[in-house]
Amino acid sequence: MIIVSCILIINPMAKPPIRLTTSQAANLFGVSEKTIRRAIQDQELQYIVVRGVYKINFESALKWSQSRVKIKNKFNKDGIGQFVDKWKIKNKLYSPNPKTAEKIKDEETEADKDAEINIQNENSSENKNQNS
Numbered sequence: 001m002i003i004v005s006c007i008l009i010i011n012p013m014a015k016p017p018i019r020l021t022t023s024q025a026a027n028l029f030g031v032s033e034k035t036i037r038r039a040i041q042d043q044e045l046q047y048i049v050v051r052g053v054y055k056i057n058f059e060s061a062l063k064w065s066q067s068r069v070k071i072k073n074k075f076n077k078d079g080i081g082q083f084v085d086k087w088k089i090k091n092k093l094y095s096p097n098p099k100t101a102e103k104i105k106d107e108e109t110e111a112d113k114d115a116e117i118n119i120q121n122e123n124s125s126e127n128k129n130q131n132s
Helices: 022-029 033-041 058-067 069-077 080-087 098-131
Strands: 047-050 053-057
Touching (some): 022 033, 022 053, 033 053, 053 058, 058 069, 069 080
């Protein structure tokens, strides 16, 4: 008898993949469910089956939709792409200010430099203690 043990390491910070049903994918990309099922049958989409329902990996569906001109055009005309122009932020309070974004970036850079200097100081003090 052979016993095989397997250790599964789960990253708690990893996000679970987004999965869509065939009807959700069809509505999102502006195509018919038949087109989605055909892509599944042709193994163009990554999916799993949960209780008899196809759950399509969103990332693979998005790559698939952008790799074909006809599907990409339907996405822009009939799918969610038709709403992109309407998503512009009108409330300036919540829209990113370029000056603020630059300031935050500068602060992060300074903090990284300070952390690096602290690490170097700690390492040099440890070396002095070991030599004494």
